Amino acid sequence: MRNLKLKRLLALVVAIAFVASLVPFAIGSAASSVKPGWKEDAKKPITFDWYINFSWFGTKWGGNAVSDYITKKTGVKINFIVPAGNENEKLNVMIASNTLPDFITLGWWEEAVKKMIAGKLVYALDELAKKYDPYFFTVANKQRLGWYTEPDGHVYGYPNASYTPSDYQNPKLKIYSNQTFLVRKDMYEALGKPDMRKPDTFLKALADAKKKFPTVNGQPLIPIGFHEFTDTGCYSLESYLWNFLALPREKNGKLYDIVAHPEYIRWLKTFNEAYRRGLIAKDVFIDKRAQMEEKIAQGRYFSMIYQRTDFVAQQQELYKKNPNMIYIAVDGPANSKLEKPKLAGPGIAGWTLTMISKNNKDPKRAIRFMSYWLSPEGQKDFYLGPKGVTWDVINGKEQFKPDVVKLMQTDRGAFDKKYGAELTYWMLGDWPYVSQWDPGMPPYLQQMADWTLGKTVSYAQYDNLNPPADSPEGVIARKIALKWGQTLPKLIMAKSSAEFDKIFNEFQNYKKQIGFDKLLAWQQKKLEENKKKLGLK
Numbered sequence: 001m002r003n004l005k006l007k008r009l010l011a012l013v014v015a016i017a018f019v020a021s022l023v024p025f026a027i028g029s030a031a032s033s034v035k036p037g038w039k040e041d042a043k044k045p046i047t048f049d050w051y052i053n054f055s056w057f058g059t060k061w062g063g064n065a066v067s068d069y070i071t072k073k074t075g076v077k078i079n080f081i082v083p084a085g086n087e088n089e090k091l092n093v094m095i096a097s098n099t100l101p102d103f104i105t106l107g108w109w110e111e112a113v114k115k116m117i118a119g120k121l122v123y124a125l126d127e128l129a130k131k132y133d134p135y136f137f138t139v140a141n142k143q144r145l146g147w148y149t150e151p152d153g154h155v156y157g158y159p160n161a162s163y164t165p166s167d168y169q170n171p172k173l174k175i176y177s178n179q180t181f182l183v184r185k186d187m188y189e190a191l192g193k194p195d196m197r198k199p200d201t202f203l204k205a206l207a208d209a210k211k212k213f214p215t216v217n218g219q220p221l222i223p224i225g226f227h228e229f230t231d232t233g234c235y236s237l238e239s240y241l242w243n244f245l246a247l248p249r250e251k252n253g254k255l256y257d258i259v260a261h262p263e264y265i266r267w268l269k270t271f272n273e274a275y276r277r278g279l280i281a282k283d284v285f286i287d288k289r290a291q292m293e294e295k296i297a298q299g300r301y302f303s304m305i306y307q308r309t310d311f312v313a314q315q316q317e318l319y320k321k322n323p324n325m326i327y328i329a330v331d332g333p334a335n336s337k338l339e340k341p342k343l344a345g346p347g348i349a350g351w352t353l354t355m356i357s358k359n360n361k362d363p364k365r366a367i368r369f370m371s372y373w374l375s376p377e378g379q380k381d382f383y384l385g386p387k388g389v390t391w392d393v394i395n396g397k398e399q400f401k402p403d404v405v406k407l408m409q410t411d412r413g414a415f416d417k418k419y420g421a422e423l424t425y426w427m428l429g430d431w432p433y434v435s436q437w438d439p440g441m442p443p444y445l446q447q448m449a450d451w452t453l454g455k456t457v458s459y460a461q462y463d464n465l466n467p468p469a470d471s472p473e474g475v476i477a478r479k480i481a482l483k484w485g486q487t488l489p490k491l492i493m494a495k496s497s498a499e500f501d502k503i504f505n506e507f508q509n510y511k512k513q514i515g516f517d518k519l520l521a522w523q524q525k526k527l528e529e530n531k532k533k534l535g536l537k
Contacts, residue, residue, distance in 0.1 A: 064420030159350030181332025
């Protein structure tokens with residue numbers, strides 16, 4: 001997913017990954033009438049305030065082909081509200097002051113989801129649908145609704161980018177992972193395409209790259225880059241690395257302490273060795289996304305453990321400068337058996353949840369607009385836009401016009417501003433459904449995606465193992481996560497292998513002392529519930 005920035009409160013135990021579920025939705029049957037309610041309101045203009053809990057989202061509503069078309073069709077305009085700084089601070093203030101706008105879209109993993117439900121600040125979508133728009137039940141996916149059904153029997157949010165188990169069984173769907181090990185093409189080829197799966201050859205490749213290419217446009221080469229380090233760690237060196245190493249999440253049906261896995265420690269020590277050899281720049285510990293994107297666009301990294309869709313614009317810039325300067329996905333860190341990675345694929349939890357606030361100025365209109373977006377007609381409108389403007393029937397197939405595809409693949413920012421199609425507005429996008437119109441990617445993006453095919457799996461049952469933040473287990477989880485956020489950089493920067501062991505053992509002792517076993521027991525129970533939902537033993 002574009003710009004995905006997952007938070008990992010429990011990154012020490014399970015990979016927070018995209019998930020799948022197979023639960024029928026049993027809230028109730030739809031009323032006899034299944035006519036689309038939104039059509040009754042189409043001639044009545046309304047503007048909804050819609051909060052997006054991602055500071056990077058900058059697209060406006062209005063002025064592009066898709067949003068203007070949808071407003072004309074439904075009467076709905078949207079005023080997007082985006083935090084200027086820290087997302088959680090902004091959202092928590094709105095929750096505390098009960099000033100949530102009409103709609104809220106945020107990551108499903110955010111603690112704010114539970115706060116809003118517990119505080120009765122958001123509507124149950126099923127109740128709104130029963131009262132105002134039974135059509136909702138004909139267009140909302142029952143498996144997705146089932147996954148998000150709360151203990152009280154109601155559903156308060158609907159996901160985007162959600163893949164069900166049946167999607168994984170569909171041979172026509174190509175299901176990619178975002179998790180990639182990347183190298184700069186020209187440098188990698190100049191080094192003879194070294195094998196980077198083993199610690200010794202990995203270290204040699206980094207050293208050779210630094211020796212052969214000490215600078216990039218007068219600035220030091222960065223041999224390897226990661227996602228940003230946060231107060232709870234760095235998921236390039238957590239779930240990504242676990243998946244490259246194909247580490248199991250449980251043994252004999254039981255969760256275990258994955259950070260203590262010998263293969264994981266082996267590679268953490270490899271990164272520590274890289275740091276001690278001067279092959280990991282200190283920049284990687286302090287750079288935020290903006291700084292990393294700038295350096296990617298400059299081609300300053302030789303290699304990266306990174307999310308491929310997070311730097312599409314930068315990859316486009318590199319391609320324009322020099323097609324050989326782009327980044328390509330190759331086989332990277334592997335376990336001692338050199339098994340292929342088991343990368344996280346998208347699942348039923350999706351990426352974000354969209355909720356309707358009880359401050360909503362017109363909840364009837366809101367649920368009806370949501371139903372429209374979830375419908376086949378709405379998905380097509382949001383993805384393809386107006387016929388003749390952005391798409392047409394070409395060679396017997398509905399598809400984007402060639403000039404539209406060209407702009408999409410060469411200047412994504414300009415495409416969003418002019419057309420607003422594809423997944424510019426992704427909040428309620430049904431990605432498996434709209435893939436039928438996917439125009440494909442240019443080769444320099446497609447290669448990275450194709451590399452993940454055959455390596456992508458669903459980590460369904462391991463999702464949503466987060467205890468409530470105010471529960472005893474939640475407090476333990478938070479303390480461990482924060483401690484890990486302090487420990488991980490120290491491990492990488494340890495002055496010796498002995499110091500590494502000392503730091504690691506101190507962390508393990510800390511976990512034990514504050515109740516790690518209690519947390520693990522809570523998660524095991526939750527895991528069993530997830531397995532039951534999934535029909536797994």
